[in-house]
Amino acid sequence: ISTLSTADLKAQFPGLAGGWHYLDTAATAQKPRAVIDATVRAMGADYATVHRGVYARSADMTLAFEAAREKVAALIGAPAPELVFTRGATEAINLVAYTFPNKGRVLLSLLEHHSNIVPWQLAGWQVDVCPLTADGRIDLDAAEAMLTPEHTMVAFAHVSNVLGSVLDAPRAAQLAHRVGAKLLLDGCQAVPRLEVDVAKLGCDFYAFSSHKLYGPTGIGALWGRGDLLDAMPPWQGGGAMIDRASFAGTTYAPPPQRFEAGTPAIVEAIGFGAAADFVRAIGLPAIHAHEAALVRELRAALRARNDVTLFGPEESAGIVSFALDGVHPHDLGTILDEEGVAIRAGHHCAQPLMEHLGVPATARASFGLYSDQGDIAALLRGIERTRRIFG
Numbered sequence: 001i002s003t004l005s006t007a008d009l010k011a012q013f014p015g016l017a018g019g020w021h022y023l024d025t026a027a028t029a030q031k032p033r034a035v036i037d038a039t040v041r042a043m044g045a046d047y048a049t050v051h052r053g054v055y056a057r058s059a060d061m062t063l064a065f066e067a068a069r070e071k072v073a074a075l076i077g078a079p080a081p082e083l084v085f086t087r088g089a090t091e092a093i094n095l096v097a098y099t100f101p102n103k104g105r106v107l108l109s110l111l112e113h114h115s116n117i118v119p120w121q122l123a124g125w126q127v128d129v130c131p132l133t134a135d136g137r138i139d140l141d142a143a144e145a146m147l148t149p150e151h152t153m154v155a156f157a158h159v160s161n162v163l164g165s166v167l168d169a170p171r172a173a174q175l176a177h178r179v180g181a182k183l184l185l186d187g188c189q190a191v192p193r194l195e196v197d198v199a200k201l202g203c204d205f206y207a208f209s210s211h212k213l214y215g216p217t218g219i220g221a222l223w224g225r226g227d228l229l230d231a232m233p234p235w236q237g238g239g240a241m242i243d244r245a246s247f248a249g250t251t252y253a254p255p256p257q258r259f260e261a262g263t264p265a266i267v268e269a270i271g272f273g274a275a276a277d278f279v280r281a282i283g284l285p286a287i288h289a290h291e292a293a294l295v296r297e298l299r300a301a302l303r304a305r306n307d308v309t310l311f312g313p314e315e316s317a318g319i320v321s322f323a324l325d326g327v328h329p330h331d332l333g334t335i336l337d338e339e340g341v342a343i344r345a346g347h348h349c350a351q352p353l354m355e356h357l358g359v360p361a362t363a364r365a366s367f368g369l370y371s372d373q374g375d376i377a378a379l380l381r382g383i384e385r386t387r388r389i390f391g
């Protein structure tokens, strides 16, 4: 069904050893050897601090750290000086919510992850909520009707972590810009699954996490247009973000350093760069085609059962949410675990969406580049066993 050789790929992931059927990649992706090895080297033989040392090891580490920034930026078609390392997508969105100078109304959608809802609330924005189409995509016709000149920001998921729905980002950008708002995309689930080019998308900010892209936890990125980052004040103060510190008044470094106070996540950044190299070498178009084919196969098999409710659009980027009639998703997840199949059961940090769907939780199977038909077959066997147990 695909051009990816998943047997070869699976062998590169120690976390998948033993034939484990890991279908929770949307929560966090397993790590390939290439990333693990890069991380071990950075924490071992190559380790030193960055940006300050006068000795060769530190200078080399600084080059490796900045090379990682280049790789991660290149993955989304962005210039490296516009890419800020953060702790993850959550921190990236918080950074914009707190420091964007023109806080007004923000238009979110009903399918957002809590990390693209709560920061705006906490930072004092007036929040409006765009509804969804019947098949679970952000309704851009509704967005068009809702947007006003009071909106200074639109913040949408590029790919939904629950439904896999893909946003028509260029249209969203056009609608936002028409009223003078900026568009922030939460790219957590998109960067591992789609070829992303921020210039083509037309967005103004793009947030994502390394750990969903086969890289380490504890690091992510915010891309922002240069002129917008320049206009944003520092967020956290400390070392590495100043131009000159004095009690009379401190001045700040230009972006991205302005937003990177303290010793950065050096090892994690290098692992993030290795992850970007890894997915670029396989190719995002191939990864996308592979996961889309798995989605079609799984949805068809679940639909054929007649006892499964499927959520979300037919065209989904690697994520399938469903309910087995009469069985709580947690019970399904527990039985599947006994079968060596890992899915996610819960609200997926998207409680407003659960309320909209009229369920407390869904079961979610999510694919990665290493997923294959064997994983789907194991899931279907587990569902069948669950049906026999629950009747």
Ligand code: PMP
Pocket: 026, 027, 087, 088, 089, 090, 091, 113, 115, 116, 157, 159, 160, 161, 186, 188, 189, 209, 211, 220, 349
């Ligand atoms: N947005 C989406 C769509 C996500 O799937 C996630 C992670 N589940 C996040 C944001 C938050 O990412 P992180 O926890 O890595 O900051």
